[in-house]
Amino acid sequence: MDNKRKETIKSGFIEALPLAIAIGATGLSYGVLAVQAHLSLITIVAMSILVFSGSVQMVTIAMIMANAGLASILITTVLLNMRNLLYGAALAEGLAPANSWRWILSIGVSDEPFVLGSARFKKYGPDPLYFGVVVATFYVAWVLGSFIGALLGNQVDPQRWGLDLAFPVTFVALLIPSLKGKPVIATALIAVLIATGLEYFLPGNEFTIIVTGILAPLVGVYLTGRLSK
């Protein structure tokens, strides 16, 4: 293996590690909750292997516990998954060199790999290998976390150890270095305003991320156009 590939694998793994620990901890919570929803060990782990989505699986477990029907669970999760379309479209260029491997790499199109992948592509251009390493690290952490959570039942509280803090803090560490130039800063500020407004009027709704993701970049495009005139 040449040095460049080794370097890519190493940086993918190192950059994914803090989030992977947090993802493992979330998987732990999912496993614990799923036991309480009377899912068997094998279905708990199978869901993590086949679905690989923290938000979808957590919502599903909560809805099973609330005796929701199959249709309402499916509709809710389709809404939850809508943001993946935007993530996929934004990541497409960076994953394009992977050709048919894109079908496998697409398993990882979700919040955390999107954040790491888009930051990488912006800095170094398309890099499917990096994305693959990140997704594989998260996948192992998620499945392993779910398995341990299902085994432990309700003996561990990830919040107590501050593992939940790793998500927002890692996102900040990725966001700050990219805030260069007026259009980018304005996009971030407008995004904060839109997201805060949506959360204020509809606390905990499922649309905040996708609506902000669609609207706020328009400000960046508009400002870039104005500044280049």
Added chain:
Amino acid sequence: MINHWILIGLLAISTYMSRVMGVEIMAGREMSLTLRLYFNYVPVAIISALIVKQILVPSDGQLTFSFPVLIGCLSTAIVIKKTKMFLPSVVVGVIIGLFVRYFV
């Protein structure tokens, strides 16, 4: 009672479809300059929204402010701005956030 295996199968298919569709529709296409610019700003917008959603926590239909998350995020922002080092910035943010959670 729902059959868990049917549920898992349907969730796996719908989630994977949502992931692969965006990639396959856009991959290999020549994007217009404006569209490329637009997608260039999407990550910043979404990361900002994800951070806001972690700071503002809904409980019983009301929005509450998570000070540990906010202070942790601010600490990380300052450290990454000053040092440009990824891992130490994350570790400092988590430790300060934990400190705020238990001692402030």
